[in-house]
Amino acid sequence: MRVDAYDKVTGKALYGADRVLPGMAFAALALAKIGRGRVSGVDTSAALAVPGVLLVETKFDLASPGFLMGGGFGFQSLQPMTDDHIAYRGQPIAIVVAETPVAATEAAEAITAEYEEEPFALHLDSEGATTLVQEEAIPLPFLADIKVGDADAVIDSCAVRIEETFEHPPQHAVPMELNGGVVWWQDDRLIVHEGTQNANAVRFGLAQQLGIDAELIEVHSPYVGGGFGQKNSLLVHIGPLAVVSRRLGRPVKLVLARTQTFHNGSFRPATKHRIRLGADATGRILAAVHEVDQQTSRHDLFIAGHTEVTSRLYGFSAFRGRQRLVQTDVQTPGYMRAPFESPSMFAFEQAVDELAHTVGRDPVQLRLDNDTETDPVTGLPFSSRHVGDCLRRGAELFGWSGRNPEPGSMRAEDGSLVGWGVAIGNYPGSIVAANATLTASADGRVTVAVDGHEMGQGIRSTVALLVARDLGIPVADVTVQVGDTTVGTQHLTAGSWGTATALPAVHSGLQELRKHLNVADTGDVDVASAVADAGHAVQVSVGSLGPGQTADALAQTNTGHLAISGPVFPGFVTFSWIAHFVEVHVEPTTCRIRVPRVVSVADCGRVASPVTAASQVRGGVIWGIGAALREESMVDDRVGGFLNTTLEEYPVMVNADVHRIDVDFIDKPDYQFNPVGVKGLGEVSMVGAAAAVANAVHHATGRRHHRLPIRIEHVL
Amino acid sequence: MKPFAYTAPSSVDAVVEALRVAQPGTKILAGGTTLYDLMKLGVEAPSAVIDVHRLPELTGISVTDSELVLGAGVRMADVSDHPVIRPSYTALAESIWRAASQQLRNMATLGGNLLQRTRCGYFRDADMPCNKRNPGSGCAAMEGVDRPHALLGASSLCSATYAGDFAIALLAFDAVVDVVGPRGERSIPLAELHVEPGEDPRREHVLDVDELIVRIRVPLTEAGRGSTYLKIRDRESYAFALASAAVGLVIDGAGIVTESRIALGGVATRPWRAVEAEQSLLGQPLTAAAARRAGEIAFAAARPGRTNEFRIELGIRTVADAVRTAGERAVR
Amino acid sequence: MSTNDVPATTVDVTCTVNGEPVQLRLDPRESLLDVLRERLALTGTKKGCDQGHCGACTVHLDGRRVVSCLTPAVQVDGLQVHTIESVTGPDGELHPLQQAFVDNDALQCGYCTPGQIMSGLACIAEGHTADDDEIREYLSGNVCRCGAYVGIVAAVRQAAQR
Structure with a gap:
């Protein structure tokens, strides 16, 4: 069973927006109503006249958080409300803070704006959409098109050829927990409660946006109400929220409306897949081609990683991948669960099925x-x-x-x-460099603080089980802390690397703990008596690396960046x-x-x-x-x-x-x-x-x- | 949401008086599942709200020799499980059972449900052009995503689908609604309650702004036993209809259809009675071909939009399936 | 109702929440969900859509399940409101349905779970647990994006059989 099931079935588990603090004010966003262009003259007078409104802000002095996949921290590089550019419908143009949620909402709805509209493109084949060859647009080795042999020539010479094109629509992750959270300042210290899979990026991204030291920021995300990739980075509402909270000197809560979450977080981009298979009469696949066009935004290149999986699916002698990015007028898309793999497999495995059907x-x-x-x-x-x-x-x-x-x-x-x-x-x-801190206490309990976030996959349970089995102690005697930057780095938990990253770190921490407890390398441990012998609680901190990773990777993750192997x-x-x-x-x-x-x-x-x-x-x-x-x-x-x-x-x-x-x-x-x-x-x-x-x-x-x-x- | 004045009168008389003196823009609030929802969306902005959701006079379900009487304040959930309604008016119970979720059925009242507003996404988004919400602004659905829009009863100004289920079954059973207002009480056949958008899509029904539905009466009919409500949706539950049909049949000992009732939901701008389809079944044995033909007749006047033509064939098959199910129940 | 037949910008409401008497001066626009969460700090009840589409905010009003997001708080005057916080026993012991959720791993992220449990309790009380199909139908107003539905149905079945 899950170690945090009790908290979840009793309603005691605290998610980002579950903090209710004295003096807390409530924020709401007003969004752009055009597909692309410029906003001029946001009229906030009616909003300011709403009883209970504390402030309305349309312009922030915030640096770009940088795009997560471009060495930054944000789901996109574009921080709304820093200039008059509107990149997509649904982009925030103002934030309101009021004494009550109803006043904040009423005021946000009262905001009007003048726009200069520009043409926009929404589809892969829209006029005005710009198509880029990924390996040319981002000349990094891991993004180069996969080419093994001369796949086209092999296919052309094959007895059986399958050629099909498949289209996959854009989709949204819609985790049940709405994006949002509570922020406040204690003197110069910024405290953020927000459901995120990447407390690390929220912390370092805010530091970059606000121009303050990351040491002054703590991010708490002990429970994420579903992430599925949509909460894998700093979202655009948090920076402005931090600013207005500081200005008011009060905690501020913002919970996006469900409709607003469809434009203020990432989504699975539209893709088009052209599959070519060449096989012999028995269905032995000799070569495959997988060409992908994937939607991205104008302001960021969300990389396509489709052929990484399809090229490994079967024992091809030749394979050619080609991935192109199509810039459209949307927020930047991102890693919705199995982001490339599910659409790719929808296409490729239907082509394989067609091959089976064709050759009988x-x-x-x-x-x-x-x-x-x-x-x-x-x-x-x-x-x-x-x-x-x-x-x-x-x-x-x-x-x-x-x-x-x-x-x-x-x-x-x-x-x-x-x-x-x-x-x-x-x-x-994949494995990511990770940190783990294990503490054995006089009462025999072991506390594990490890990089990771609990978003439903059960990371607390998996870690607790590992520790309990290793030391031969009850699962109930293990406390697991995740998603909290005050106890660990909390790198991005995504890409299905959470378990394969946290467990090796904890595993290595257990070996270290045994040394410091002065007990055998294996076998059950009487933690209480070992701690008593040591005379004090025993704490060990370890960093672990993926195969082939160097210590640089740990330094990278400790400064908020991705270090994936x-x-x-x-x-x-x-x-x-x-x-x-x-x-x-x-x-x-x-x-x-x-x-x-x-x-x-x-x-x-x-x-x-x-x-x-x-x-x-x-x-x-x-x-x-x-x-x-x-x-x-x-x-x-x-x-x-x-x-x-x-x-x-x-x-x-x-x-x-x-x-x-x-x-x-x-x-x-x-x-x-x-x-x-x-x-x-x-x-x-x-x-x-x-x-x-x-x-x-x-x-x-x-x-x-x-x-x-x-x-x-x-x-x- | 804009502020509004709130009152909760304690009797129907007090409601009528409050309605008589009400300022313009006053709305009646019952279960809240439509009005409060639309207020949150900025689609409705009443200046004042008169809450009738717990008036004791509006509650109660009773059965007389000639009719079923449902208080307008009865919660939808109380109908679907009612021990008399379920066997005697199966389509009524099923229409509610397939509507919304149990939580919403526990909130929504029958009277309010009859006047449920359309789920047209353009109507529900206050930023979009919509002749129903903002006369003269145009209809965004006509050239937009019109997959769920009406095939029957649309005008050049509006093709928003009537979204309710219960009214479809009530229409098939010739129900009547009793309303009160400052000018006294009157009865309106359900068939005359809703209107097509025509030249004024704002107007969805014939009630005056100061009138309140107090009860719904459904004549007893043997066709209630041989009835069904079939609703086809994009998911198995908790979704609005792509097409639905309420069908009630009476079949005599010789296997001849002697009474036939068919109403369509999810495909028209109002609850839609398919009179000619009903008549096509009368006086003959019920066959698969006859059921199919009834469906075709029901949709003979259908006019598709850009992306919803498939719902004509789907609607035909829905009617045919519902006719067959009702027929099986009628001879049971 | 405690209110007069006179329009007012605020409305005084008396109700009980989890058995405790509560008096509130309400803006009639306030939803029961926001009142529970932001004014009474009962944050076990979750906001997943605020539009009646997801069921995460399910509570009981006089024993019947409703979505609190579409319930104007003024409408609970004189009623008993029960939230997930009332389900657990005084010493923290789990209700059999909560235990069944744990036993059947009927959750992942846990965000929809309070709503699922409030809905499941009502489903059992209503008697809509004849078979798995009926449970599925009567719990379809509670969306679980993690997809823990198989466990949820098993949990409700287990608790209903007790």
């Missing part, structure tokens, strides 16, 4: 036939790759052998068309793997698509916490089904920004949409990757799930869908 091979067998132990890109071995086992075990659990390969051939009792689909997925294994390490390459088996029913007349059962088998190395791991996979599968059948952020070319900015119009999965999801794990430790043997899980769990749904729909109906979501109108 069973789609599971075809995938097994194309498995490899060697990374096609680097020629290095995978530290672990058990996707074949995932496929075999999944097929058995699902009953795949009962599948009639003919599309449209299977029926349910109610006459629904039945489709069975399979897809695999992978996700790069992987998936290519010295001598090996690491990915997590998964296979999804999906059954869909397409109703005979009204054609509603239902997903009565799913079997997913994951290779995430050693399963660190079986209970939370299974839940992670189910969540990922649900995201995959949602992506396949429901989620799409829509735009209206006349007004800019996003249109369906509510939980009504952006239909995330509800309880009635979810049925049986069986999860299993290969559970083979990957000790080459790290000494604990764990690999990431949270994101690979989603990768391939949408593809499996789409493949199942094809099996049910005989129709291949090249664009998500697949809705009633597409199967009617």
Whole structure:
């Protein structure tokens, strides 16, 4: 069970905006109403006349936080309200602070502005959108197009060729916790309570924006009400909030309205994927091409990392990737759960399914036939790759052998068309330099402060379990502190590296702790008596590095920057793997698509916490089904920004949409990757799930869908 | 949200008096799920609110020899589980069961639900042009994202879909609403309560601003037993309809349809009775072909927008499925 | 109601919250959700949309579940309000449904959890737990973006069987 479950089921867990402080004032934002242009003459008079309003501010002297992927700290480099430029509809133009939430909201609504409108582009193919070749626009080695052999020539010479284009819409993460928080100043010290996956970036980003020493800033994010990448960096409301709080000398709370969160945080960008496969008559894939166009903003280049996964999926002899970035008039997109991998797999694994269909091979067998132990890109071995086992075990659990390969051939009792689909997925294994501080107390308890954030993946539980097992003490005697810059650095928790980063750090801390407690390297420890022998509480601090990382990485993370290693390490390459088996029913007349059962088998190395791991996979599968059948952020070319900015119009999965999801794990430790043997899980769990749904729909109906979501109108 | 004056009179008479003297811009507040929501969005900005949500006179469900009487203040949730309504007016119970969530059904009143406003995203976004919200500003939906918009009953000014479910079932059963106001009490057939947008999309119903719905009466009919409400949505629950149909049938011992009631939801600017479709079923056995034909007749006048043509075929199939289900229940 | 039939800019309201009598002078615009969170510091009740779309703010009014974001606080005059803070026993012991949420890992980030539990308690009290499909339907007003639905249904089923 989860060590923080008690706090969560009792309502005692405190999220960012859960602080209620004496003298607290309430803020609200007013947003730009044009798609792009300039704002002139913001009229704040009506807002200032609202009873209870304390201040209205439209212009801030704040430095850019810098873009997270450009060495900075912000989800985008653009800090609104620093000049008159409007880059996208929904960009803040004013902040109001009032005595009460209703007064703040009323005043924000009373703000009007004059604009000079400029044309804007919202789609990959919009007039005015600017397309850049990524490797030319950002000449960094890790962004160079992946090219192995002459893939096009090989494909041209192949007996079987598959060429398909797929489109994936923009999507929003919509974590349940609204963006927002509470900030206040104690003399010169800034205290920030905000749900974030990256307290470190909030801290150092604010220091840069405000021009103050990061030592004067503390950020608390002990619980994040869902992040999914949308809370992976400094958001645009926090800097202004800090300024108005200092000016008023009061704590200020700001909670964005749900609709505002659709424009004031990142989102999954639109992508277009052109897939070419060349195979022999048996379905052996000899070469593949994956060309991607991905949306970004005008002001930042959100990098595309699609071909990193597709190039490793099968044992290609040749592969060519090409990634282009298309600048549009939106806020900067970002890392929504399985950011590249889920859309890429939707495209690539449908093409593979089409290949199986074309050559008349069973789609599971075809995938097994194309498995490899060697990374096609680097020629290095995978530290672990058990996707074949995932496929075999999944097929058995699902009953795949009962599948009639003919599309449209299977029926349910109610006459629904039945489709069975399979897809695999992978996700790069990354490790980040991390710090851990372990304290053994006289009462026998051990407190662990480790870099990381709890956003539902259960990091506290995983760490507590590791410590309890290692020392042979009850889980209840372990306290885990995360998401708090007063006890640790708190680097970004994302990219599914949280567990593979925190656990090795804690593991190394445990070895150090044993030394200082003067106990054996292994075996149960009587912590209380060891502390008594030492005569005082024993504290150790360790830093841990990813394979091949140098101490510079730790220095980098300690100053708020990213220090990521992987998936290519010295001598090996690491990915997590998964296979999804999906059954869909397409109703005979009204054609509603239902997903009565799913079997997913994951290779995430050693399963660190079986209970939370299974839940992670189910969540990922649900995201995959949602992506396949429901989620799409829509735009209206006349007004800019996003249109369906509510939980009504952006239909995330509800309880009635979810049925049986069986999860299993290969559970083979990957000790080459790290000494604990764990690999990431949270994101690979989603990768391939949408593809499996789409493949199942094809099996049910005989129709291949090249664009998500697949809705009633597409199967009617 | 703009400030407003709030009163909560303790009787229907007091409400009527308050309405008589009310300043312009006064609105009646019941469960709050529509009005308070739209006030938060800046779509509604009443100068004053008269709260009727707990008037004891508006509560109560009773069954007489000839009709079902529902207080306008009854909460939606109390209807879907009612021991008489469920078997005798299955479509009524189902229409509520498939509406919103249990939390919202515990809040929303029947009277308020009848007057539920459209979920058109352009109407609900105060920054967008909308002839319903801001006459003369234009209709953003016509050239915009019109997937959920009305196929029936639209005008050149507005195609906003009537979003409710309950009224669709009530319409099929020839319900009547009783209203009171400073000029006394009157009864309005549900079929005449809502109006199409026509030249004035602001006007959605025939109630005067100072009138209050006090009860809903539903004539007893054998078709209530042989009835269903089928609602097709983008998710399995908690979503508005892409298409819905309330169907009630009576089938005699020889298998001949003797009574037929069909109303459409989610596809029209008002609750939509499909009279000719009903008639097409009468006097003959119920077959799959007849059910399909009823659907086609129901949508014969449908006019799609830019992206919602599929909902004509979906609507036809929804009617056909609902007719078949109602038929099975009618002969049970 | 304690109010007169005279319009007023503030309204005095008396109610009980988790069994404790509470007197409030309210701006009629205030939602029950904001009053609970910001004035009474009962922050277990969460704001996920403020539009009635997510259920994170679910509380009980006289025993019935409602979304507090769309409940004008003035409407709770004379009523009993119960929030997640009232579910736990006096010594911190978990209610069987809370325990079932723990046992079935019916949560991840925990943000929707108080609303899920308040909704689940009502679902059980209403008798809408005949089978998993009915539980799913009657809990569909509570969105869980983490996707812990399988555990949530199992938890409600377990608690309902007790």
